[in-house]
Amino acid sequence: MQTKLKEKINIVTLGCSKNLVDSEVLLTQLKGNNKEAYHQSNDINPDIVIINTCGFIDNAKQQSIDTILTYAKEKEEGNIKKLFVTGCLSERYKNDLESDIPEVDGFFGTRELPELLKTFEAKYRDDLIGERIVTTESHYAYMKISEGCDRPCSFCAIPLMRGKHVSKSMEQLVLETKNLVKNGVKEIMLIAQDSTYYGLDLYGKRVLPELLRKISDVEGLEWIRIHYAFPTGFPMEIIEVMKERKNICNYLDIPLQHGSSRMLKLMRRGTTREKTDTLIKNIREINPEISIRTTLIAGHPGETDEDFEEMYDFVEKNKFDRLGIFTYSHEEGTHAHSMDDDVPETVKRRRSNKIMALQQKVSIGNNKKHIGKTMKILIDRRDAKNYYGRTEFDSPEVDNEVIIPAMDSHLRIGDFVDIKITGAKEYDLIGEI
Numbered sequence: 001m002q003t004k005l006k007e008k009i010n011i012v013t014l015g016c017s018k019n020l021v022d023s024e025v026l027l028t029q030l031k032g033n034n035k036e037a038y039h040q041s042n043d044i045n046p047d048i049v050i051i052n053t054c055g056f057i058d059n060a061k062q063q064s065i066d067t068i069l070t071y072a073k074e075k076e077e078g079n080i081k082k083l084f085v086t087g088c089l090s091e092r093y094k095n096d097l098e099s100d101i102p103e104v105d106g107f108f109g110t111r112e113l114p115e116l117l118k119t120f121e122a123k124y125r126d127d128l129i130g131e132r133i134v135t136t137e138s139h140y141a142y143m144k145i146s147e148g149c150d151r152p153c154s155f156c157a158i159p160l161m162r163g164k165h166v167s168k169s170m171e172q173l174v175l176e177t178k179n180l181v182k183n184g185v186k187e188i189m190l191i192a193q194d195s196t197y198y199g200l201d202l203y204g205k206r207v208l209p210e211l212l213r214k215i216s217d218v219e220g221l222e223w224i225r226i227h228y229a230f231p232t233g234f235p236m237e238i239i240e241v242m243k244e245r246k247n248i249c250n251y252l253d254i255p256l257q258h259g260s261s262r263m264l265k266l267m268r269r270g271t272t273r274e275k276t277d278t279l280i281k282n283i284r285e286i287n288p289e290i291s292i293r294t295t296l297i298a299g300h301p302g303e304t305d306e307d308f309e310e311m312y313d314f315v316e317k318n319k320f321d322r323l324g325i326f327t328y329s330h331e332e333g334t335h336a337h338s339m340d341d342d343v344p345e346t347v348k349r350r351r352s353n354k355i356m357a358l359q360q361k362v363s364i365g366n367n368k369k370h371i372g373k374t375m376k377i378l379i380d381r382r383d384a385k386n387y388y389g390r391t392e393f394d395s396p397e398v399d400n401e402v403i404i405p406a407m408d409s410h411l412r413i414g415d416f417v418d419i420k421i422t423g424a425k426e427y428d429l430i431g432e433i
Helices: 017-032 058-076 088-100 113-118 158-162 170-182 208-216 237-244 261-266 273-286 305-318 345-368
Strands: 008-013 036-039 048-053 082-087 140-144 187-191 223-226 248-253 291-298 322-327 374-382 386-390 401-405 416-424 428-432
Touching: 008 017, 017 036, 017 048, 017 082, 017 113, 017 140, 017 187, 048 058, 048 088, 058 082, 058 088, 082 088, 082 113, 088 158, 140 170, 170 208, 208 223, 208 237, 237 248, 237 273, 261 273, 261 305, 273 291, 273 305, 291 305, 291 345, 305 345, 322 345, 345 416, 374 401, 401 416
Parallel strands: 008 036, 008 048, 048 082, 140 187, 187 223, 223 248, 248 291, 291 322, 401 428
Antiparallel strands: 374 386, 374 416, 386 401, 416 428
């Protein structure tokens, strides 16, 4: 009797690290149900494709739609048998997508994993909670500490796609950390829509500092990194814990979005320029070693030249260690969508470019200060010429790298190595063993 071959399932992930974690959970559940599942594999001819989409801003939405259409054509041509779509775009525009792209066999929202699994005759396995197959380099992983968001930010569609803030329990997160470390993970990035809000729904108070201490106690975990810390109501104890624990990186990702009090009010951020300046100053006074990453938005409705100049001054004054800036995207369903999108695209881009030109000068100045130091570097990858690693002040994919010539060097990916910094570029350091 001939054994029926398993159908090969390939998961394609678009968007942010939070989406990547969702794909890893989906992959773990499929494999736990004895399915032949892969993540973004180019080495197989899949029978089924699942696209985990992003619906955050215009460019991300367009990329998601283009990807769906590409695989819809693959299905039409008989190259794949079935096509499923999940994630933020699917959550937000399910009805429109079902009518516009009938080639897709099913659309599933961000909270419909059990329903998606049923289409594969698989069930959601509670015993796999806390277990996850990591698809990044095996030495680091993202860990989502909560889902959704309760913030009313004018520009953000996340609550529409991800719902209200829901924290995972500390016990579950400690278990997940132990499982990740057991499987070789040395660095964990804590992620959420709003990480500093963590615990309010479960414990009646913000307990990120307590969670950090519990995770920090897990033996074998070398680096813990905090992302997406909301500035309003920021619990300063986080910075104290960071100083107290050696394996919590001196790194904070805190999206500030603007430097003008008028714009912060329009954005419904619940803070002012003065309060933000004081917060940054206090953080650096408690922990002078800290590296602060932030993100900003250029061209939100109502942003004048004066508002932009205030944001420019804000960046110049605070000299953020790492910085990214987005141009405003007019998202339906958000509070800002009721306002006139009155800043032309060319002006948005010009303002964004001006901020990044300033940040380039700040970054090269910061990097030159490291020349001559010996620093602990985590090796991420290599090519024919160089190894590429990171300091504790840098997160993968978004921040600086340390470039180490591979000639006569024998380093292992995932190892920590002491590297002497010999040179600096705008966004990278050069080093040698």
